[in-house]
Amino acid sequence: xxxxxxxxxxxxxxxxxxxxxxxxxxxxxxxxxxxxxxxxxxxxxxxxxxxxxxxxxxxxxxxxxxxxxxxxxxxxxxxxxxxxxxxxxxxxxxxxxxxxxxxxxxxxxxxxxxxxxxxxxxxxxxxxxxxxxxxxxxxxxxxxxxxxxxxxxxxxxxxxxxxxxxxxxxxxxxxxxxxxxxxxxxxxxxxxxxxxxxxxxxxxxxxxxxxxxxxxxxxxxxxxxxxxxxxxxxxxxxxxxxxxxxxxxxxxxxxxxxxxxxxxxxxxxxxxxxxxxxxxxxxxxxxxxxxxxxxxxxxxxxxxxxxxxxxxxxxxxxxxxxxxxxxxxxxxxxxxxxxxxxxxxxxxxxxxxxxxxxxxxxxxxx
Ligand code: F6P
Numbered sequence: 446x447x448x449x450x451x452x453x454x455x456x457x458x459x460x461x462x463x464x465x466x467x468x469x470x471x472x473x474x475x476x477x478x479x480x481x482x483x484x485x486x487x488x489x490x491x492x493x494x495x496x497x498x499x500x501x502x503x504x505x506x507x508x509x510x511x512x513x514x515x516x517x518x519x520x521x522x523x524x525x526x527x528x529x530x531x532x533x534x535x536x537x538x539x540x541x542x543x544x545x546x547x548x549x550x551x552x553x554x555x556x557x558x559x560x561x562x563x564x565x566x567x568x569x570x571x572x573x574x575x576x577x578x579x580x581x582x583x584x585x586x587x588x589x590x591x592x593x594x595x596x597x598x599x600x601x602x603x604x605x606x607x608x609x610x611x612x613x614x615x616x617x618x619x620x621x622x623x624x625x626x627x628x629x630x631x632x633x634x635x636x637x638x639x640x641x642x643x644x645x646x647x648x649x650x651x652x653x654x655x656x657x658x659x660x661x662x663x664x665x666x667x668x669x670x671x672x673x674x675x676x677x678x679x680x681x682x683x684x685x686x687x688x689x690x691x692x693x694x695x696x697x698x699x700x701x702x703x704x705x706x707x708x709x710x711x712x713x714x715x716x717x718x719x720x721x722x723x724x725x726x727x728x729x730x731x732x733x734x735x736x737x738x739x740x741x742x743x744x745x746x747x748x749x750x751x752x753x754x755x756x757x758x759x760x761x762x763x764x765x766x767x768x769x770x771x772x773x774x775x776x777x778x779x780x781x782x783x784x785x786x787x788x789x790x791x792x793x794x795x796x797x798x799x800x801x802x803x804x805x806x807x808x809x810x811x
Contacts, residue, residue: 466745470501489523508741597645635710636690636707643663693706766778
């Protein structure tokens with residue numbers, strides 16, 4: 446029987462549990478022996494109880510739960526070659542040479558690195574007498590499949606990352622709640638949302654929540670934006686609007702790449718409009734709570750597809766990222782997606798906002 450492990454890595458995201466469940470149950474259906482690695486890559490390095498055999502019931506009751514029931518971590522040990530060699534040893538103790546990784550671009554690159562080093566690490570283990578040559582010969586390659594788990598929706602190569610839809614729901618609920626208290630007092634609110642270098646949550650939250658102004662990293666505002674924003678808020682008030690909401694992505698910055706902090710935005714509104722302004726930093730609330738219906742069904746389908754991929758993957762093939770494109774499951778070379786995602790971050794760092802917006806499928810207006 447083929448032996449497959451699944452792990453979640455990096456920041457947790459709603460929908461990771463349905464994905465793990467989809468992987469495990471599809472594997473069992475296909476006659477594979479399934480394992481869960483607890484605490485991400487750290488669990489691979491630690492071995493022992495962290496690598497557990499799982500059956501159908503072990504993933505019961507997790508479809509609607511936030512976070513990841515198999516734990517996650519940002520492992521320092523796995524960044525070192527020695528740590529990765531130990532990880533290979535622990536996988537081989539269970540005869541596992543197929544792995545589904547659910548995580549962000551760093552976690553997925555880690556998986557691809559392990560795949561590319563696998564043969565040499567296996568040989569090193571045999572040379573050191575830590576595994577026998579027969580075991581080394583039976584597992585010449587590691588086959589992997591990657592699913593993008595991140596609330597940020599920051600990976601090129603998939604339309605949506607696992608967790609982004611649920612996080613957006615949290616944000617919109619929060620904007621609705623803030624809107625009612627803001628309207629009661631005729632106040633302005635600045636709401637800071639997560640997303641790292643990606644403005645997806647901020648932009649979609651602003652549209653879906655009916656905010657007045659939004660600041661995102663990909664489309665930094667022109668100099669003088671402060672006056673424009675305040676004029677817009679003032680005209681809303683004059684027209685009878687009782688609340689004003691400005692969404693600031695945590696990665697927002699100006700055209701010189703100086704950060705635009707939510708505190709700065711608050712001060713600008715308070716000092717320009719002489720208003721009583723409040724700031725809400727939504728923080729990890731966005732990552733918590735139940736997965737949305739979308740994250741449940743999409744992650745289930747993606748878990749299924751990732752398992753199919755890892756079972757059919759060839760030892761000499763390239764690692765695949767399983768995602769969605771136009772409401773269809775899609776499969777793209779994992780490292781190409783990672784490279785594009787990093788190229789976008791580099792374009793922003795180089796103040797090449799035309800390229801950054803084009804990579805997001807939008808036009809940049811000077
Ligand atoms: O990548 C997901 C994310 O929630 C980002 O939006 C945020 O910047 C970061 O993780 C927070 O990381 P931590 O949970 O380590 O504070």
